[in-house]
Amino acid sequence: MAFSLARKQFEQSVKWSNSQIDLAKAALYMAQEEYSEIEPDHYIALLDKMAAAIKAKLPEEFYPLRIIHCINDYLYEELGFSGNQADYYNPDNSYLNRVLDQHTGIPITLSLVYLEIARRLDFPMVGINMPGHFLIRPDVGEMDLFVDPFNQGEVLFQQDCDERLTQLFGKPTELKPEFFEPISSRMFLARMLRNLKVIYLQRDDWERALAAVDRIVLLVPDALMEQRDRGLIYYQVGEWPEARHDLNHYLDCHPNAEDAHMIGKILDQINRRFP
Numbered sequence: 001m002a003f004s005l006a007r008k009q010f011e012q013s014v015k016w017s018n019s020q021i022d023l024a025k026a027a028l029y030m031a032q033e034e035y036s037e038i039e040p041d042h043y044i045a046l047l048d049k050m051a052a053a054i055k056a057k058l059p060e061e062f063y064p065l066r067i068i069h070c071i072n073d074y075l076y077e078e079l080g081f082s083g084n085q086a087d088y089y090n091p092d093n094s095y096l097n098r099v100l101d102q103h104t105g106i107p108i109t110l111s112l113v114y115l116e117i118a119r120r121l122d123f124p125m126v127g128i129n130m131p132g133h134f135l136i137r138p139d140v141g142e143m144d145l146f147v148d149p150f151n152q153g154e155v156l157f158q159q160d161c162d163e164r165l166t167q168l169f170g171k172p173t174e175l176k177p178e179f180f181e182p183i184s185s186r187m188f189l190a191r192m193l194r195n196l197k198v199i200y201l202q203r204d205d206w207e208r209a210l211a212a213v214d215r216i217v218l219l220v221p222d223a224l225m226e227q228r229d230r231g232l233i234y235y236q237v238g239e240w241p242e243a244r245h246d247l248n249h250y251l252d253c254h255p256n257a258e259d260a261h262m263i264g265k266i267l268d269q270i271n272r273r274f275p
Contacts, residue, residue, distance in 0.1 A: 006032035007215075014186065014219060021185035024096065024116045027109075027192065031095040033211055038097045046100055047113070050074070051120030058121065064138050065145075065155070067123050071114065072153035079103055083110060083150035091208075094196050107134035108192055110149035126182035129191065130161065132168045139182070186219045193219070197229070206237045224253055228263070235266055240274035 010029040014021055024047060028040035054074045059066050075081045084093050084104040092098035096112060099105035105113070111127055111134050118125040124139040128146060135146045135156070146156040156164070158175065165173040183191070193212045200209035213230045217223060231246030247263050247270075257263070 006030075006036065010215060011218060014189065018184040018186055021189075023112060023185055023188060026185075026189055027096040027112060030189065030192070030215065031097045034091075034095060034208075035097055043097055043100055047116045048120065050079075051117045054117060055121055064123070064140055064143060067118075067121065068138075068147060068153065068155060071117060071121075075114070075117075075149075076152045081105075081110065081113070082152070083107070089199055089202075091196055091199050094192055094199070105150075106195065107148070107150040108188070108195065111136050112188075112192075114147065114149040114153070127188050128180055129183040129187065130179050131165065131173075133164065134191070135161070137180075190216050190219045190223075201233075206233055209233055210237070224250055228259075231263075232266070235270065240270050244270050244274070 006029055009032065010026060013026040013029050024044060025040060028038070028043055032038055032040065054070050057070050057074070059070075081103045084090065084106060087093070088106060092102065093104070093106040094109060096109060099109045099113060108127075114136055115125050115127060118136075125136050125147075126139045128135040128137055133148075133150070135148055137143070137146045144158060146158075146161060148154040148156055158180075161179075162173075162175050165175070193216045197209050197212040197216065200206075200212060210230065210233045213226055213233065216226045217230060220226065227246045228250040231243045231250060234240075234243035234246060244267060247267055251257070251260060251263055251267075254260070
């Protein structure tokens with residue numbers, strides 16, 4: 001993995017306030033740690049080109065549903081974008097360059113493509129961090145509709161979201177107001193990285209899991225559970241001082257955590273091996 005330059009560019013891209021972060025560029029710098037040969041500007045230009053092709057087809061009147069229809073027609077019918085049902089947990093689904101190359105991805109990365117195109121069309125949309133499934137919605141007046149980029153840009157209303165959650169969890173689920181709150185740019189990127197962290201942990205790919213959680217902590221410095229997980233990964237790979245630092249910090253901040261006893265035992269082992 002091409003760590004140093006890509007990481008520095010990622011750090012630079014997220015040092016601003018949420019409203020100033022360029023999500024596409026940050027996501028591409030994230031991908032550059034895995035795909036060192038990519039040129040982020042190539043993919044930015046590709047998004048520009050896609051938006052320009054849609055803009056040429058837009059009606060003169062500003063009708064949100066017509067704009068959504070035009071985006072859907074271009075992305076899903078003309079270009080053949082689709083949700084990757086067959087290989088959902090392939091890490092490539094979380095890298096924006098691969099999503100743009102292969103025209104497939106998971107809900108959050110397809111949402112990112114959709115949001116970037118909408119922004120270029122001066123059609124404001126925001127990400128919605130629904131439990132279990134990422135959606136987007138127009139940020140226009142009091143519009144109460146949602147778009148599911150993973151499912152061909154399907155338009156949903158709140159009742160549809162209720163039914164979707166019931167299907168997902170196998171039981172009626174209370175719709176809480178926070179389910180429909182726009183997600184910040186930092187939390188958007190952190191969710192992408194959490195997907196990668198989970199995938200790499202399941203594969204015992206400690207180096208890549210550590211790279212993912214490092215960047216989550218960079219984005220959300222007070223994310224205690226991420227610091228705990230980073231400490232556990234450090235422990236797994238034998239980086240004792242780093243593991244001790246993160247795990248001690250976790251217990252200092254969360255002394256009554258359910259896993260405090262287990263973390264304490266790990267720290268005892270570290271202290272015996274590395275006094």
